[in-house]
Structures are given as structure tokens and as C-alpha cells.
Amino acid sequence: MIFVLIGGKNKDSNKTIIEENIIKLTNKDNPKLLFVPLASDDINKSIIKFNNLVKNLQLDISYLTYDNINDFEKLIELNDIIYVGGGISNHLNKVFIDNKLDVILKKHLNDNKIYAGISAGAMLVTKTSMGDKNIYVDNFHNYGYKMVDCLNILNISICPHYQNEDLIIYNDVVKDLTIDSFGIEEDTALVIDNENYYVFKEDKKASLYHFDKEKMIPLYENIIYKKNGGFLS
Numbered sequence: 001m002i003f004v005l006i007g008g009k010n011k012d013s014n015k016t017i018i019e020e021n022i023i024k025l026t027n028k029d030n031p032k033l034l035f036v037p038l039a040s041d042d043i044n045k046s047i048i049k050f051n052n053l054v055k056n057l058q059l060d061i062s063y064l065t066y067d068n069i070n071d072f073e074k075l076i077e078l079n080d081i082i083y084v085g086g087g088i089s090n091h092l093n094k095v096f097i098d099n100k101l102d103v104i105l106k107k108h109l110n111d112n113k114i115y116a117g118i119s120a121g122a123m124l125v126t127k128t129s130m131g132d133k134n135i136y137v138d139n140f141h142n143y144g145y146k147m148v149d150c151l152n153i154l155n156i157s158i159c160p161h162y163q164n165e166d167l168i169i170y171n172d173v174v175k176d177l178t179i180d181s182f183g184i185e186e187d188t189a190l191v192i193d194n195e196n197y198y199v200f201k202e203d204k205k206a207s208l209y210h211f212d213k214e215k216m217i218p219l220y221e222n223i224i225y226k227k228n229g230g231f232l233s
């Protein structure tokens with residue numbers, strides 16, 4: 001399984017460069033995609049937003065909702081891409097664990113599939129990541145970010161929406177972590193393919209950083225980086 005972890009989308013952008021690259025990873029002209037909107041508190045709104053985003057792409061789309069949640073394994077088998085949308089990470093983790101979707105997903109890690117997640121959907125497969133469920137605004141600054149324990153499929157930590165200047169607090173958090181950590185700005189994606197990892201970008205000015213022993217290392221497009229042993233837990 002290849003993982004594509006997207007830091008978010010700029011609300012003023014309708015670019016689909018990342019999604020187009022995800023399609024290319026399947027080596028299929030019209031791949032099948034399962035969209036999972038379960039992190040959202042408004043599933044229909046999430047589905048409409050996603051459909052508007054990818055309306056011009058060649059995709060055969062199905063959806064995982066609470067009505068067919070027991071069919072998750074069958075839907076994984078039928079689809080080439082599992083794309084998990086954003087929302088509330090704590091809620092998404094609970095839904096996966098309570099319905100044993102995490103167990104099913106882990107059974108298919110050796111399948112030739114693409115896992116794509118955006119924001120909370122990207123956090124889901126990590127060990128622990130920076131969440132924003134509890135944030136509040138005071139004097140134009142955001143406070144209350146907290147680390148969230150996730151499914152630990154990938155032994156990494158991420159901070160989506162890292163372009164937010166208030167998320168500088170993540171730089172202090174990673175000093176106490178013993179795992180690889182990544183700051184992923186909106187309109188960028190971290191791609192993990194076994195021992196290789198690299199970057200997709202929609203905005204050339206956006207950045208993605210790898211924290212290694214307190215060093216903050218920018219990652220660039222068109223370069224394949226290597227992690228001996230890979231990132232799987």
C-alpha cells in the first residue's frame with residue numbers, strides 16, 4: 001500500500017494536482033476510489049465538496065457511510081484508492097476503532113492499493129499527530145492544539161496545516177518524540193512507498209518538512225528520499 005498524506009487544501013484553491021498524481025500511482029485510466037467522509041460532522045456536505053473537487057477527473061467513486069460501514073472490507077477489495085477526508089481526528093479514530101475498521105485496514109497493507117488522507121484522514125494512519133479539535137481563538141491567535149493518538153499503522157507523527165504560524169508549537173513537541181515527524185503545509189502531500197518517500201505539491205510556494213533529531217529539513221519535489229526499513233509500525 002502506498003500512503004499519500006495531504007496537509008490540507010487552501011480554501012481558495014480548486015487545484016487537483018495531488019489527486020491527479022494519486023490517479024497516476026494506480027497505473028489505471030479510470031481507477032475506482034472509495035471516499036470516506038466519516039471524520040466530518042456533515043457527511044453529505046463532505047461528499048458534495050469532494051465531488052466538486054474531483055468532478056473533472058476520471059474516477060469511479062463510491063462512498064463509505066454509516067449505512068454501509070459493515071461493507072468496508074468488501075469496498076477496500078473493490079477499489080484502487082481509499083481516500084479519507086478531513087474533519088475531527090478524535091472522532092475519526094474512534095469510528096475506526098469502534099467498528100474495527102482499523103483491523104480491516106491493517107489486513108490489506110500488502111495489497112496494491114493507495115491510501116490517501118487529508119488532514120484528519122492523513123493523521124489517522126500515524127502513531128500520533130497534532131490535532132485541532134480543541135482550538136480556540138484569542139486575540140487573532142489559535143490556542144489549544146493537542147497531540148492525538150492515532151492508529152499507529154505508520155510509525156510517524158505529522159502536523160497538517162503546518163503553514164499556520166500558531167503551529168510553531170509542533171516544533172517543540174517533536175523534540176520529545178523518538179519517531180520521524182513531518183510538518184505538512186496545505187497544498188502539499190507526503191508520499192510513503194515502502195522505504196521511499198517523496199513530495200507532491202499543488203502550490204510551489206508551500207513547504208513540507210521532515211524533523212530528524214531536532215533538525216528541520218525541507219523536502220523537495222522530484223527527489224526520492226529513503227528510510228531504511230520503512231515507516232510501517
